[in-house]
Amino acid sequence: MRLAFMGTPEFAVKALAELVAAGHDIVCVYSQPPAPKGRGQVLSPSPVHAFAASLGLPVRTPKSMKDADAIAEFQALDIDACIVVAYGQILKKAVLDHPPLGCFNLHASLLPRWRGAAPIQRAIMAGDSHTGVEVMRMSEGLDEGAIILSGRVEITDEDTAQSLHDKLATLGASLLPVALAAIERGGANEQEQSGEVTYARKITPEEARIDWDRPARELDWHIRGLSPFPGAWTTMATGKGEVRVKVLMSRLSDEHSGETPGTLLLGGLKVxxxxxVIQILRLQREGKAAQDALDFLNGTDLQPGDRFI
Known part of the structure:
Protein backbone atom coordinates (compact mmCIF):
# COMPACT_ATOMS: atom_id res chain seq x y z
CA MET A 1 0.00 0.00 0.00
CA ARG A 2 1.02 3.61 -0.56
CA LEU A 3 1.01 5.27 2.85
CA ALA A 4 1.60 8.58 4.54
CA PHE A 5 2.96 8.22 8.09
CA MET A 6 2.55 10.81 10.84
CA GLY A 7 4.48 10.44 14.10
CA THR A 8 6.93 12.24 16.34
CA PRO A 9 8.35 10.47 19.45
CA GLU A 10 10.32 7.28 19.94
CA PHE A 11 7.06 5.36 20.45
CA ALA A 12 6.25 5.84 16.75
CA VAL A 13 9.66 4.79 15.38
CA LYS A 14 9.03 1.06 15.75
CA ALA A 15 5.69 1.43 14.00
CA LEU A 16 7.30 3.14 11.02
CA ALA A 17 10.07 0.54 10.92
CA GLU A 18 7.53 -2.29 10.92
CA LEU A 19 5.55 -0.76 8.05
CA VAL A 20 8.72 -0.38 5.98
CA ALA A 21 9.77 -3.96 6.77
CA ALA A 22 6.32 -5.20 5.73
CA GLY A 23 6.90 -3.78 2.26
CA HIS A 24 4.60 -0.77 2.33
CA ASP A 25 5.54 2.24 0.22
CA ILE A 26 5.92 5.21 2.60
CA VAL A 27 5.22 8.13 0.28
CA CYS A 28 5.78 10.82 2.90
CA VAL A 29 6.50 11.09 6.63
CA TYR A 30 5.10 13.91 8.74
CA SER A 31 6.57 14.89 12.10
CA GLN A 32 6.64 17.84 14.47
CA PRO A 33 9.18 20.55 13.58
CA PRO A 34 12.71 20.29 15.00
CA ALA A 35 12.85 21.52 18.60
CA PRO A 36 15.65 22.93 20.77
CA LYS A 37 17.34 20.27 22.93
CA GLY A 38 20.17 20.01 25.41
CA ARG A 39 22.08 22.72 27.19
CA GLY A 40 22.96 24.36 23.90
CA GLN A 41 19.30 24.34 22.82
CA VAL A 42 20.31 23.15 19.37
CA LEU A 43 17.42 22.50 16.99
CA SER A 44 17.10 18.72 16.65
CA PRO A 45 14.76 16.57 14.56
CA SER A 46 12.24 14.34 16.30
CA PRO A 47 13.03 10.61 16.62
CA VAL A 48 10.65 9.81 13.75
CA HIS A 49 12.11 12.56 11.58
CA ALA A 50 15.66 11.33 12.20
CA PHE A 51 14.74 7.69 11.53
CA ALA A 52 12.81 8.50 8.36
CA ALA A 53 15.69 10.62 7.06
CA SER A 54 18.12 7.74 7.71
CA LEU A 55 15.98 5.59 5.40
CA GLY A 56 15.87 8.28 2.73
CA LEU A 57 12.16 8.87 3.16
CA PRO A 58 10.77 12.35 2.40
CA VAL A 59 9.86 14.22 5.59
CA ARG A 60 7.57 17.20 6.11
CA THR A 61 7.40 19.17 9.36
CA PRO A 62 4.55 21.72 9.10
CA LYS A 63 3.97 23.84 12.19
CA SER A 64 0.25 23.20 11.84
CA MET A 65 -1.70 20.67 9.80
CA LYS A 66 -4.61 23.10 9.99
CA ASP A 67 -2.74 25.43 7.62
CA ALA A 68 -4.36 25.57 4.17
CA ASP A 69 -1.06 25.04 2.33
CA ALA A 70 -0.17 22.02 4.50
CA ILE A 71 -3.59 20.51 3.84
CA ALA A 72 -3.28 21.11 0.11
CA GLU A 73 0.14 19.47 0.01
CA PHE A 74 -1.25 16.45 1.84
CA GLN A 75 -4.23 16.22 -0.51
CA ALA A 76 -1.80 16.17 -3.45
CA LEU A 77 -0.27 12.90 -2.20
CA ASP A 78 -1.24 9.77 -4.10
CA ILE A 79 -1.80 7.45 -1.13
CA ASP A 80 -4.12 4.65 -0.11
CA ALA A 81 -4.15 5.39 3.63
CA CYS A 82 -2.50 7.43 6.37
CA ILE A 83 -1.09 5.98 9.60
CA VAL A 84 -0.88 8.25 12.66
CA VAL A 85 1.14 7.33 15.75
CA ALA A 86 1.60 9.96 18.47
CA TYR A 87 1.92 12.75 15.92
CA GLY A 88 0.95 15.53 18.32
CA GLN A 89 -1.37 17.52 16.05
CA ILE A 90 -5.13 17.51 15.48
CA LEU A 91 -6.14 16.60 11.92
CA LYS A 92 -9.01 18.35 10.19
CA LYS A 93 -11.75 16.61 8.21
CA ALA A 94 -10.11 17.69 4.94
CA VAL A 95 -7.06 15.59 5.91
CA LEU A 96 -8.98 12.65 7.35
CA ASP A 97 -11.18 12.35 4.25
CA HIS A 98 -8.36 12.41 1.66
CA PRO A 99 -6.97 8.83 1.69
CA PRO A 100 -9.37 6.46 -0.11
CA LEU A 101 -9.11 3.82 2.62
CA GLY A 102 -8.96 6.32 5.50
CA CYS A 103 -6.67 7.50 8.30
CA PHE A 104 -5.78 5.08 11.10
CA ASN A 105 -4.31 5.74 14.53
CA LEU A 106 -2.27 3.52 16.84
CA HIS A 107 -3.20 4.53 20.39
CA ALA A 108 -1.51 3.34 23.60
CA SER A 109 -4.54 2.35 25.66
CA LEU A 110 -7.67 0.23 25.51
CA LEU A 111 -10.19 2.81 24.42
CA PRO A 112 -12.33 4.51 25.54
CA ARG A 113 -10.14 4.40 28.66
CA TRP A 114 -7.39 7.00 28.55
CA ARG A 115 -8.21 8.98 25.46
CA GLY A 116 -5.75 11.82 25.00
CA ALA A 117 -2.13 12.81 25.45
CA ALA A 118 -0.66 10.72 28.30
CA PRO A 119 -2.30 7.26 28.31
CA ILE A 120 0.79 5.30 29.37
CA GLN A 121 1.56 7.46 32.41
CA ARG A 122 -2.09 7.69 33.45
CA ALA A 123 -2.60 3.93 33.38
CA ILE A 124 0.18 3.34 35.91
CA MET A 125 -0.70 6.39 38.01
CA ALA A 126 -4.27 5.12 38.35
CA GLY A 127 -3.13 1.66 39.45
CA ASP A 128 -4.58 -0.10 36.39
CA SER A 129 -3.81 -3.82 36.26
CA HIS A 130 -3.53 -3.84 32.47
CA THR A 131 -3.60 -1.64 29.40
CA GLY A 132 -2.90 -2.12 25.71
CA VAL A 133 -2.69 -0.70 22.21
CA GLU A 134 -5.36 -0.35 19.56
CA VAL A 135 -5.53 0.43 15.87
CA MET A 136 -8.57 2.58 15.19
CA ARG A 137 -10.15 4.42 12.30
CA MET A 138 -9.73 8.14 12.93
CA SER A 139 -12.65 10.52 13.27
CA GLU A 140 -12.86 14.21 14.09
CA GLY A 141 -13.43 13.47 17.80
CA LEU A 142 -10.47 12.89 20.14
CA ASP A 143 -9.65 9.16 19.99
CA GLU A 144 -13.32 8.32 19.35
CA GLY A 145 -13.02 6.15 16.23
CA ALA A 146 -13.99 2.52 15.68
CA ILE A 147 -11.50 -0.13 16.86
CA ILE A 148 -9.98 -2.46 14.27
CA LEU A 149 -7.40 -4.43 16.27
CA SER A 150 -6.34 -4.58 19.93
CA GLY A 151 -3.51 -5.99 22.02
CA ARG A 152 -3.38 -6.23 25.81
CA VAL A 153 -0.45 -5.89 28.25
CA GLU A 154 -0.35 -6.54 31.99
CA ILE A 155 1.06 -3.80 34.21
CA THR A 156 3.43 -5.19 36.85
CA ASP A 157 4.68 -3.70 40.12
CA GLU A 158 8.05 -3.17 38.44
CA ASP A 159 6.75 -1.28 35.42
CA THR A 160 7.60 2.35 34.88
CA ALA A 161 6.26 4.62 32.16
CA GLN A 162 9.42 3.77 30.17
CA SER A 163 9.17 -0.01 30.46
CA LEU A 164 5.45 0.03 29.64
CA HIS A 165 6.12 2.41 26.74
CA ASP A 166 8.62 -0.08 25.30
CA LYS A 167 6.23 -3.03 25.62
CA LEU A 168 3.38 -1.13 23.99
CA ALA A 169 5.55 0.27 21.19
CA THR A 170 6.68 -3.24 20.23
CA LEU A 171 3.17 -4.71 20.43
CA GLY A 172 1.60 -1.81 18.56
CA ALA A 173 4.13 -2.00 15.74
CA SER A 174 3.33 -5.68 15.27
CA LEU A 175 -0.41 -4.97 15.03
CA LEU A 176 -0.22 -2.37 12.26
CA PRO A 177 0.67 -4.65 9.29
CA VAL A 178 -2.03 -7.11 10.36
CA ALA A 179 -4.64 -4.37 10.60
CA LEU A 180 -3.61 -2.88 7.25
CA ALA A 181 -3.86 -6.25 5.52
CA ALA A 182 -7.43 -6.59 6.77
CA ILE A 183 -8.26 -3.03 5.72
CA GLU A 184 -6.79 -3.54 2.24
CA ARG A 185 -8.85 -6.65 1.56
CA GLY A 186 -12.01 -5.08 3.03
CA GLY A 187 -12.13 -7.57 5.88
CA ALA A 188 -11.49 -5.32 8.89
CA ASN A 189 -13.95 -5.93 11.74
CA GLU A 190 -14.53 -2.40 13.03
CA GLN A 191 -16.12 -2.16 16.48
CA GLU A 192 -17.46 1.04 18.01
CA GLN A 193 -15.96 1.90 21.39
CA SER A 194 -17.95 0.98 24.48
CA GLY A 195 -17.47 1.48 28.22
CA GLU A 196 -16.58 4.33 30.52
CA VAL A 197 -14.68 7.19 28.89
CA THR A 198 -11.64 8.56 30.74
CA TYR A 199 -9.17 11.21 29.56
CA ALA A 200 -5.38 11.10 29.85
CA ARG A 201 -4.69 14.81 30.16
CA LYS A 202 -1.13 16.11 29.97
CA ILE A 203 0.97 15.94 33.15
CA THR A 204 1.64 19.35 34.70
CA PRO A 205 4.82 20.09 36.69
CA GLU A 206 2.80 20.77 39.83
CA GLU A 207 0.85 17.52 39.47
CA ALA A 208 4.14 15.62 39.29
CA ARG A 209 5.12 16.83 42.77
CA ILE A 210 4.99 14.08 45.42
CA ASP A 211 2.42 14.60 48.16
CA TRP A 212 3.80 12.46 51.00
CA ASP A 213 0.42 12.58 52.80
CA ARG A 214 -1.01 10.24 50.16
CA PRO A 215 -1.17 6.45 50.76
CA ALA A 216 2.02 4.53 50.02
CA ARG A 217 0.46 2.47 47.23
CA GLU A 218 -0.76 5.58 45.40
CA LEU A 219 2.68 7.16 45.74
CA ASP A 220 4.31 4.07 44.24
CA TRP A 221 1.95 4.31 41.25
CA HIS A 222 2.66 8.04 40.98
CA ILE A 223 6.44 7.61 41.02
CA ARG A 224 6.59 4.72 38.55
CA GLY A 225 3.98 6.29 36.28
CA LEU A 226 6.07 9.42 35.86
CA SER A 227 9.46 7.72 35.44
CA PRO A 228 11.65 8.78 33.78
CA PHE A 229 9.72 11.70 32.31
CA PRO A 230 8.61 14.13 33.52
CA GLY A 231 9.65 12.56 36.84
CA ALA A 232 7.84 12.66 40.17
CA TRP A 233 9.63 15.23 42.31
CA THR A 234 10.08 16.39 45.86
CA THR A 235 12.49 18.70 47.67
CA MET A 236 15.06 18.16 50.41
CA ALA A 237 16.75 20.68 52.67
CA THR A 238 20.51 21.21 52.36
CA GLY A 239 22.99 23.70 53.71
CA LYS A 240 22.43 25.69 50.53
CA GLY A 241 18.66 25.63 50.78
CA GLU A 242 16.03 23.38 49.23
CA VAL A 243 17.03 21.14 46.33
CA ARG A 244 14.60 19.48 43.95
CA VAL A 245 14.93 15.70 43.61
CA LYS A 246 13.28 13.43 41.04
CA VAL A 247 12.23 10.03 42.38
CA LEU A 248 12.57 7.52 39.53
CA MET A 249 11.83 4.12 41.09
CA SER A 250 10.17 2.87 44.25
CA ARG A 251 8.49 -0.11 45.85
CA LEU A 252 6.08 -0.64 48.70
CA SER A 253 7.41 -1.59 52.12
CA ASP A 254 5.44 -3.70 54.58
CA GLU A 255 6.74 -1.54 57.43
CA HIS A 256 4.64 0.95 59.34
CA SER A 257 5.64 4.28 60.79
CA GLY A 258 4.13 6.86 63.07
CA GLU A 259 6.44 9.53 61.67
CA THR A 260 5.28 12.62 59.83
CA PRO A 261 4.81 11.88 56.12
CA GLY A 262 7.99 12.62 54.20
CA THR A 263 10.28 11.65 57.10
CA LEU A 264 13.37 9.62 56.21
CA LEU A 265 13.54 6.33 58.19
CA LEU A 266 16.34 3.97 59.21
CA GLY A 267 17.36 1.11 56.92
CA GLY A 268 17.97 2.57 53.48
CA LEU A 269 16.05 5.26 51.70
CA LYS A 270 12.63 4.56 53.22
CA VAL A 271 10.11 7.34 53.67
CA VAL A 277 6.23 3.35 54.18
CA ILE A 278 7.67 3.48 50.69
CA GLN A 279 11.22 2.57 49.70
CA ILE A 280 12.97 4.73 47.11
CA LEU A 281 15.27 2.76 44.81
CA ARG A 282 16.50 5.34 42.32
CA LEU A 283 16.48 9.14 42.23
CA GLN A 284 18.15 12.18 40.74
CA ARG A 285 19.24 15.46 42.28
CA GLU A 286 18.66 18.57 40.25
CA GLY A 287 21.54 19.03 37.81
CA LYS A 288 23.04 15.60 38.61
CA ALA A 289 22.94 12.14 37.06
CA ALA A 290 20.42 9.55 38.26
CA GLN A 291 21.68 7.36 41.13
CA ASP A 292 20.68 4.25 43.02
CA ALA A 293 19.48 4.98 46.55
CA LEU A 294 22.69 3.85 48.32
CA ASP A 295 24.92 6.02 46.12
CA PHE A 296 22.55 8.93 46.64
CA LEU A 297 22.70 8.59 50.43
CA ASN A 298 26.49 8.32 50.38
CA GLY A 299 26.66 11.59 48.49
CA THR A 300 24.32 13.64 50.68
CA ASP A 301 24.09 14.63 54.31
CA LEU A 302 20.56 13.24 54.74
CA GLN A 303 20.01 11.49 58.08
CA PRO A 304 17.10 9.51 59.54
CA GLY A 305 14.57 12.03 60.81
CA ASP A 306 15.19 14.46 57.94
CA ARG A 307 12.21 15.12 55.69
CA PHE A 308 11.36 15.34 52.04
CA ILE A 309 8.99 18.23 51.57
Whole structure:
Protein backbone atom coordinates (compact mmCIF):
# COMPACT_ATOMS: atom_id res chain seq x y z
CA MET A 1 0.00 0.00 0.00
CA ARG A 2 1.02 3.61 -0.56
CA LEU A 3 1.01 5.27 2.85
CA ALA A 4 1.60 8.58 4.54
CA PHE A 5 2.96 8.22 8.09
CA MET A 6 2.55 10.81 10.84
CA GLY A 7 4.48 10.44 14.10
CA THR A 8 6.93 12.24 16.34
CA PRO A 9 8.35 10.47 19.45
CA GLU A 10 10.32 7.28 19.94
CA PHE A 11 7.06 5.36 20.45
CA ALA A 12 6.25 5.84 16.75
CA VAL A 13 9.66 4.79 15.38
CA LYS A 14 9.03 1.06 15.75
CA ALA A 15 5.69 1.43 14.00
CA LEU A 16 7.30 3.14 11.02
CA ALA A 17 10.07 0.54 10.92
CA GLU A 18 7.53 -2.29 10.92
CA LEU A 19 5.55 -0.76 8.05
CA VAL A 20 8.72 -0.38 5.98
CA ALA A 21 9.77 -3.96 6.77
CA ALA A 22 6.32 -5.20 5.73
CA GLY A 23 6.90 -3.78 2.26
CA HIS A 24 4.60 -0.77 2.33
CA ASP A 25 5.54 2.24 0.22
CA ILE A 26 5.92 5.21 2.60
CA VAL A 27 5.22 8.13 0.28
CA CYS A 28 5.78 10.82 2.90
CA VAL A 29 6.50 11.09 6.63
CA TYR A 30 5.10 13.91 8.74
CA SER A 31 6.57 14.89 12.10
CA GLN A 32 6.64 17.84 14.47
CA PRO A 33 9.18 20.55 13.58
CA PRO A 34 12.71 20.29 15.00
CA ALA A 35 12.85 21.52 18.60
CA PRO A 36 15.65 22.93 20.77
CA LYS A 37 17.34 20.27 22.93
CA GLY A 38 20.17 20.01 25.41
CA ARG A 39 22.08 22.72 27.19
CA GLY A 40 22.96 24.36 23.90
CA GLN A 41 19.30 24.34 22.82
CA VAL A 42 20.31 23.15 19.37
CA LEU A 43 17.42 22.50 16.99
CA SER A 44 17.10 18.72 16.65
CA PRO A 45 14.76 16.57 14.56
CA SER A 46 12.24 14.34 16.30
CA PRO A 47 13.03 10.61 16.62
CA VAL A 48 10.65 9.81 13.75
CA HIS A 49 12.11 12.56 11.58
CA ALA A 50 15.66 11.33 12.20
CA PHE A 51 14.74 7.69 11.53
CA ALA A 52 12.81 8.50 8.36
CA ALA A 53 15.69 10.62 7.06
CA SER A 54 18.12 7.74 7.71
CA LEU A 55 15.98 5.59 5.40
CA GLY A 56 15.87 8.28 2.73
CA LEU A 57 12.16 8.87 3.16
CA PRO A 58 10.77 12.35 2.40
CA VAL A 59 9.86 14.22 5.59
CA ARG A 60 7.57 17.20 6.11
CA THR A 61 7.40 19.17 9.36
CA PRO A 62 4.55 21.72 9.10
CA LYS A 63 3.97 23.84 12.19
CA SER A 64 0.25 23.20 11.84
CA MET A 65 -1.70 20.67 9.80
CA LYS A 66 -4.61 23.10 9.99
CA ASP A 67 -2.74 25.43 7.62
CA ALA A 68 -4.36 25.57 4.17
CA ASP A 69 -1.06 25.04 2.33
CA ALA A 70 -0.17 22.02 4.50
CA ILE A 71 -3.59 20.51 3.84
CA ALA A 72 -3.28 21.11 0.11
CA GLU A 73 0.14 19.47 0.01
CA PHE A 74 -1.25 16.45 1.84
CA GLN A 75 -4.23 16.22 -0.51
CA ALA A 76 -1.80 16.17 -3.45
CA LEU A 77 -0.27 12.90 -2.20
CA ASP A 78 -1.24 9.77 -4.10
CA ILE A 79 -1.80 7.45 -1.13
CA ASP A 80 -4.12 4.65 -0.11
CA ALA A 81 -4.15 5.39 3.63
CA CYS A 82 -2.50 7.43 6.37
CA ILE A 83 -1.09 5.98 9.60
CA VAL A 84 -0.88 8.25 12.66
CA VAL A 85 1.14 7.33 15.75
CA ALA A 86 1.60 9.96 18.47
CA TYR A 87 1.92 12.75 15.92
CA GLY A 88 0.95 15.53 18.32
CA GLN A 89 -1.37 17.52 16.05
CA ILE A 90 -5.13 17.51 15.48
CA LEU A 91 -6.14 16.60 11.92
CA LYS A 92 -9.01 18.35 10.19
CA LYS A 93 -11.75 16.61 8.21
CA ALA A 94 -10.11 17.69 4.94
CA VAL A 95 -7.06 15.59 5.91
CA LEU A 96 -8.98 12.65 7.35
CA ASP A 97 -11.18 12.35 4.25
CA HIS A 98 -8.36 12.41 1.66
CA PRO A 99 -6.97 8.83 1.69
CA PRO A 100 -9.37 6.46 -0.11
CA LEU A 101 -9.11 3.82 2.62
CA GLY A 102 -8.96 6.32 5.50
CA CYS A 103 -6.67 7.50 8.30
CA PHE A 104 -5.78 5.08 11.10
CA ASN A 105 -4.31 5.74 14.53
CA LEU A 106 -2.27 3.52 16.84
CA HIS A 107 -3.20 4.53 20.39
CA ALA A 108 -1.51 3.34 23.60
CA SER A 109 -4.54 2.35 25.66
CA LEU A 110 -7.67 0.23 25.51
CA LEU A 111 -10.19 2.81 24.42
CA PRO A 112 -12.33 4.51 25.54
CA ARG A 113 -10.14 4.40 28.66
CA TRP A 114 -7.39 7.00 28.55
CA ARG A 115 -8.21 8.98 25.46
CA GLY A 116 -5.75 11.82 25.00
CA ALA A 117 -2.13 12.81 25.45
CA ALA A 118 -0.66 10.72 28.30
CA PRO A 119 -2.30 7.26 28.31
CA ILE A 120 0.79 5.30 29.37
CA GLN A 121 1.56 7.46 32.41
CA ARG A 122 -2.09 7.69 33.45
CA ALA A 123 -2.60 3.93 33.38
CA ILE A 124 0.18 3.34 35.91
CA MET A 125 -0.70 6.39 38.01
CA ALA A 126 -4.27 5.12 38.35
CA GLY A 127 -3.13 1.66 39.45
CA ASP A 128 -4.58 -0.10 36.39
CA SER A 129 -3.81 -3.82 36.26
CA HIS A 130 -3.53 -3.84 32.47
CA THR A 131 -3.60 -1.64 29.40
CA GLY A 132 -2.90 -2.12 25.71
CA VAL A 133 -2.69 -0.70 22.21
CA GLU A 134 -5.36 -0.35 19.56
CA VAL A 135 -5.53 0.43 15.87
CA MET A 136 -8.57 2.58 15.19
CA ARG A 137 -10.15 4.42 12.30
CA MET A 138 -9.73 8.14 12.93
CA SER A 139 -12.65 10.52 13.27
CA GLU A 140 -12.86 14.21 14.09
CA GLY A 141 -13.43 13.47 17.80
CA LEU A 142 -10.47 12.89 20.14
CA ASP A 143 -9.65 9.16 19.99
CA GLU A 144 -13.32 8.32 19.35
CA GLY A 145 -13.02 6.15 16.23
CA ALA A 146 -13.99 2.52 15.68
CA ILE A 147 -11.50 -0.13 16.86
CA ILE A 148 -9.98 -2.46 14.27
CA LEU A 149 -7.40 -4.43 16.27
CA SER A 150 -6.34 -4.58 19.93
CA GLY A 151 -3.51 -5.99 22.02
CA ARG A 152 -3.38 -6.23 25.81
CA VAL A 153 -0.45 -5.89 28.25
CA GLU A 154 -0.35 -6.54 31.99
CA ILE A 155 1.06 -3.80 34.21
CA THR A 156 3.43 -5.19 36.85
CA ASP A 157 4.68 -3.70 40.12
CA GLU A 158 8.05 -3.17 38.44
CA ASP A 159 6.75 -1.28 35.42
CA THR A 160 7.60 2.35 34.88
CA ALA A 161 6.26 4.62 32.16
CA GLN A 162 9.42 3.77 30.17
CA SER A 163 9.17 -0.01 30.46
CA LEU A 164 5.45 0.03 29.64
CA HIS A 165 6.12 2.41 26.74
CA ASP A 166 8.62 -0.08 25.30
CA LYS A 167 6.23 -3.03 25.62
CA LEU A 168 3.38 -1.13 23.99
CA ALA A 169 5.55 0.27 21.19
CA THR A 170 6.68 -3.24 20.23
CA LEU A 171 3.17 -4.71 20.43
CA GLY A 172 1.60 -1.81 18.56
CA ALA A 173 4.13 -2.00 15.74
CA SER A 174 3.33 -5.68 15.27
CA LEU A 175 -0.41 -4.97 15.03
CA LEU A 176 -0.22 -2.37 12.26
CA PRO A 177 0.67 -4.65 9.29
CA VAL A 178 -2.03 -7.11 10.36
CA ALA A 179 -4.64 -4.37 10.60
CA LEU A 180 -3.61 -2.88 7.25
CA ALA A 181 -3.86 -6.25 5.52
CA ALA A 182 -7.43 -6.59 6.77
CA ILE A 183 -8.26 -3.03 5.72
CA GLU A 184 -6.79 -3.54 2.24
CA ARG A 185 -8.85 -6.65 1.56
CA GLY A 186 -12.01 -5.08 3.03
CA GLY A 187 -12.13 -7.57 5.88
CA ALA A 188 -11.49 -5.32 8.89
CA ASN A 189 -13.95 -5.93 11.74
CA GLU A 190 -14.53 -2.40 13.03
CA GLN A 191 -16.12 -2.16 16.48
CA GLU A 192 -17.46 1.04 18.01
CA GLN A 193 -15.96 1.90 21.39
CA SER A 194 -17.95 0.98 24.48
CA GLY A 195 -17.47 1.48 28.22
CA GLU A 196 -16.58 4.33 30.52
CA VAL A 197 -14.68 7.19 28.89
CA THR A 198 -11.64 8.56 30.74
CA TYR A 199 -9.17 11.21 29.56
CA ALA A 200 -5.38 11.10 29.85
CA ARG A 201 -4.69 14.81 30.16
CA LYS A 202 -1.13 16.11 29.97
CA ILE A 203 0.97 15.94 33.15
CA THR A 204 1.64 19.35 34.70
CA PRO A 205 4.82 20.09 36.69
CA GLU A 206 2.80 20.77 39.83
CA GLU A 207 0.85 17.52 39.47
CA ALA A 208 4.14 15.62 39.29
CA ARG A 209 5.12 16.83 42.77
CA ILE A 210 4.99 14.08 45.42
CA ASP A 211 2.42 14.60 48.16
CA TRP A 212 3.80 12.46 51.00
CA ASP A 213 0.42 12.58 52.80
CA ARG A 214 -1.01 10.24 50.16
CA PRO A 215 -1.17 6.45 50.76
CA ALA A 216 2.02 4.53 50.02
CA ARG A 217 0.46 2.47 47.23
CA GLU A 218 -0.76 5.58 45.40
CA LEU A 219 2.68 7.16 45.74
CA ASP A 220 4.31 4.07 44.24
CA TRP A 221 1.95 4.31 41.25
CA HIS A 222 2.66 8.04 40.98
CA ILE A 223 6.44 7.61 41.02
CA ARG A 224 6.59 4.72 38.55
CA GLY A 225 3.98 6.29 36.28
CA LEU A 226 6.07 9.42 35.86
CA SER A 227 9.46 7.72 35.44
CA PRO A 228 11.65 8.78 33.78
CA PHE A 229 9.72 11.70 32.31
CA PRO A 230 8.61 14.13 33.52
CA GLY A 231 9.65 12.56 36.84
CA ALA A 232 7.84 12.66 40.17
CA TRP A 233 9.63 15.23 42.31
CA THR A 234 10.08 16.39 45.86
CA THR A 235 12.49 18.70 47.67
CA MET A 236 15.06 18.16 50.41
CA ALA A 237 16.75 20.68 52.67
CA THR A 238 20.51 21.21 52.36
CA GLY A 239 22.99 23.70 53.71
CA LYS A 240 22.43 25.69 50.53
CA GLY A 241 18.66 25.63 50.78
CA GLU A 242 16.03 23.38 49.23
CA VAL A 243 17.03 21.14 46.33
CA ARG A 244 14.60 19.48 43.95
CA VAL A 245 14.93 15.70 43.61
CA LYS A 246 13.28 13.43 41.04
CA VAL A 247 12.23 10.03 42.38
CA LEU A 248 12.57 7.52 39.53
CA MET A 249 11.83 4.12 41.09
CA SER A 250 10.17 2.87 44.25
CA ARG A 251 8.49 -0.11 45.85
CA LEU A 252 6.08 -0.64 48.70
CA SER A 253 7.41 -1.59 52.12
CA ASP A 254 5.44 -3.70 54.58
CA GLU A 255 6.74 -1.54 57.43
CA HIS A 256 4.64 0.95 59.34
CA SER A 257 5.64 4.28 60.79
CA GLY A 258 4.13 6.86 63.07
CA GLU A 259 6.44 9.53 61.67
CA THR A 260 5.28 12.62 59.83
CA PRO A 261 4.81 11.88 56.12
CA GLY A 262 7.99 12.62 54.20
CA THR A 263 10.28 11.65 57.10
CA LEU A 264 13.37 9.62 56.21
CA LEU A 265 13.54 6.33 58.19
CA LEU A 266 16.34 3.97 59.21
CA GLY A 267 17.36 1.11 56.92
CA GLY A 268 17.97 2.57 53.48
CA LEU A 269 16.05 5.26 51.70
CA LYS A 270 12.63 4.56 53.22
CA VAL A 271 10.11 7.34 53.67
CA UNK A 272 6.98 7.65 55.80
CA UNK A 273 3.76 8.27 53.88
CA UNK A 274 0.15 8.98 54.77
CA UNK A 275 -0.54 5.37 55.70
CA UNK A 276 2.73 3.43 55.63
CA VAL A 277 6.23 3.35 54.18
CA ILE A 278 7.67 3.48 50.69
CA GLN A 279 11.22 2.57 49.70
CA ILE A 280 12.97 4.73 47.11
CA LEU A 281 15.27 2.76 44.81
CA ARG A 282 16.50 5.34 42.32
CA LEU A 283 16.48 9.14 42.23
CA GLN A 284 18.15 12.18 40.74
CA ARG A 285 19.24 15.46 42.28
CA GLU A 286 18.66 18.57 40.25
CA GLY A 287 21.54 19.03 37.81
CA LYS A 288 23.04 15.60 38.61
CA ALA A 289 22.94 12.14 37.06
CA ALA A 290 20.42 9.55 38.26
CA GLN A 291 21.68 7.36 41.13
CA ASP A 292 20.68 4.25 43.02
CA ALA A 293 19.48 4.98 46.55
CA LEU A 294 22.69 3.85 48.32
CA ASP A 295 24.92 6.02 46.12
CA PHE A 296 22.55 8.93 46.64
CA LEU A 297 22.70 8.59 50.43
CA ASN A 298 26.49 8.32 50.38
CA GLY A 299 26.66 11.59 48.49
CA THR A 300 24.32 13.64 50.68
CA ASP A 301 24.09 14.63 54.31
CA LEU A 302 20.56 13.24 54.74
CA GLN A 303 20.01 11.49 58.08
CA PRO A 304 17.10 9.51 59.54
CA GLY A 305 14.57 12.03 60.81
CA ASP A 306 15.19 14.46 57.94
CA ARG A 307 12.21 15.12 55.69
CA PHE A 308 11.36 15.34 52.04
CA ILE A 309 8.99 18.23 51.57
Missing amino acids: ATGDG
